[in-house]
Amino acid sequence: MTQREQPNILFILADDLGWADLGVYGATDFATPHLDRLAAQGARFTQAYANSAVCSATRFALITGRYQYRLRGGLEEPIAGSNTQGLGLPPEHPTLPSLLRDAGYDTALIGKWHLGHPPAYGPLQSGYDRFFGNLGGVVDYFTHKPGVGEHVPRDLWEGDLPVERTGYYTHVLADEAEAYVRGRQGSQRPFFLSLHFTAPHWPWEGPGDEAVSRELKDLFHYDGGSLRKYGEIVEALDAAVGRVLAALDATGQADDTIVVFTSDNGGERFSKTWPFTGQKTELLEGGLRVPTLLRWSARIRPHVQTQVTITADWLPTLLAAAGGAPHPGYPSDGENILPVLEGHAPAHPRTLYWRYKAQSQRAVRDGDWKYLQINDNEFLFDVAVDARERANLRDRHPDVFTRLRLQWEQWNEGFLPITDEVFTHGLTPDVQADRYVPHSLARKRPSGA
Template sequence: MSSATPTAGTRPNIVFILADDLGWADLGVYGQTDYATPHLDALAAEGVRFTQAYANSAVCSATRFALMTGRYQYRLRGGLEEPIARTAHLHGLPPEHPTLPSRLVEAGYRTALIGKWHLGSGPRFGPLKSGYQQFFGNYAGVIDYFTHQPRAGVDVAPDLWQGEGEGPPVPVQRSGYYTQVLADEASAWLRRQHAQQPFFLSLHFTAPHWPWVGPEDEAVSRQLTDLYHYDGGSLATYGRMVQSLDAAVGQVLATLQAQGLADNTIVVFTSDNGGERFSKTWPFTGQKTELLEGGLRVPTLLRWPAVLQPQVSHQVTITMDWLPTLLAAAGTTPHPDHPSDGEDILPVLRGERAVHARTLYWRYKANAQRAVREGDHKYLKINDNEFLFNVAVDTRERANLRQREPAVFERLKAQWARWNADLLPITDEVFTHAVTPDVQADRYAPERASRPR
């Protein structure tokens, strides 16, 4: 297998598959035992399974800013929103900002987004303004799986759009379960590609994000009075949602194989943040909206048969690494005026560089959360409670080392402050999802925070 920079004739195709709110152990290969995910498990066996992959944020749109720009999302006003919702018409991804798809277009790639955008609403923002040449999907952060409406119980148009080139996307109608609709659209798009031009397909599912309805639950879906995550659902329903996602990915992978494209296509599968209400996050604690490992650590797979051997990688990586990594695979680089905060991880995966320590930073407005991971140490602050963990051995983040290792604690705390000073401030008008108060209060009561365990 060659590790040389790809030439124009051998540049890989790229299919980037993003799940929504998928928990760390929601796949069989990561520890799920209540249901099977055979297609994603097979993808893991054929490629790279990451054990220390992180999302840039504990909530969706902020991570998507990092994915598109290869930078900490806090460099852009829209990236401060957690997630972008009420101000999506004001604070989306600026069309003038270089992105992963725009850099690939400049390198000669054909690009498309099929699925969720969630980086600002039209007409000011949109995928066709930020590097994608074709788009089919939804603008908002959530839509019903069957009606495709952004709200339940009201007479509102579906949030489903299609567009190509310079013109604005137009509303379209589709019937069926949205996960399957996206798989069908992606498969059809792949069948239209030809070998002369490499392509980049972003396939961004909404699954398994709420509303909690599986592919056989259309009647349940139409009875929902609220799409919000407390309305309905069960572990069994969630399992069916993830299984539907697995089948959809399997369909897309089968299409690549049938088209003779599988060998030199990079397939990435990951999630935008940690799991939600019904997710399995063992052995971690925490969930979406929390800077505990369960809110940040995400299942991540990569397959590139022409170049990479199957392996389990313990390299620490994060969402914003995908821009420099995939651009390097395509033989190009980030825009010089917008250098990436991420790292090209291909040398590690090719065996040209050893697995190495990283320093990564997070912040989240709700409960004044802060986090730094440096090597195996993690500094965490929630409200007025501060912690130091060794996440390599204390995966559940329960042994506070603050008093045992005060020098490390103070160094990481100071590092976070210096990093934060270079980014846009989180002001009062920035929207954020709040962590469930009763869970948070019980988990980190102030009187417990000061005691080493």
């Protein structure tokens, strides 16, 4: 495949977007017309999973195509605060941008990195030619100051240097991405643009809340936010994506650009995850299943895609579309799903695994069966018929329950061990205040909860 035959790739990642936070997935309290239109033009996934129920862990899997538990930084849920300083994505590890760059692509990250700080780590050290955005996990939408535990006055960078910008951060990222796309018109080289928004992650600030942002002492304001405010944040995200898609149209690059839109994990607090239960930081479906869209007008027809997928699939899939493959010394734990997307192969069962330090969580999805452990409580669900994970079938199907529990144990032996500490920053502030097993699942309330 020559460079002229290689598609551009625009990978858009939302932050903490819940399953039903787009109109095409069930949102009713606000509108997402641009993303709904993208869904109508390509594949809308119904069984797409994040590699983790929290942000930086999923980002390790996205960029490496491997389970995050292979890397020390990937064990953190998430990387944040002073006790995770010095951790990050090793620059020597092959990545999706570095492999695409080797295949002839120009590469750029606009938005959130969250995989370690320079000089040891950073986007430019791991395959991106250009970087503009925030290095840490969260920034204020207006002041661009970081969250608790970050040691810089504001977290906005161009390359390895801090920069100043004014404006609502979602709009700032849209400005940068739109300019990048327009600047690619007529280029002889394909591009890979990672556009990683911080929306709709807290703080709870819509585009008109600049005065509110300057009063905040803690970016997670327990007394802030509402369903209406959350809708404003998501609608701003949708409009930003619409601007970048319009730039592809205006420059004649839309048909031969692969556009992927997904989220790093499930939603929290104000997010809608119906019909699932659970949220960010939980291995219930609501913490793991994410809205996912893909458009490649030149080769993929519009359809609803039922294939079970996980974040790590994107590296082998996008490399295959570009005529490449994963590095042989770092084989992907994901699967190339391009044949399924193009209709050359049927959707097929998968076996996917998760673990999460907080609440000692474990999960396996094997076909339609799902094994789940939260603290000392264990469950078996058929998620094809029980999407809300209410009917515990462990006693009715003890053979399946025992088999999946053993499968998880055998799988887990191949990865770095979970550290003894369970850092409180591995939970969202809402969950820190109440470490719980959801009432709908627990046979008994765990002690100390």
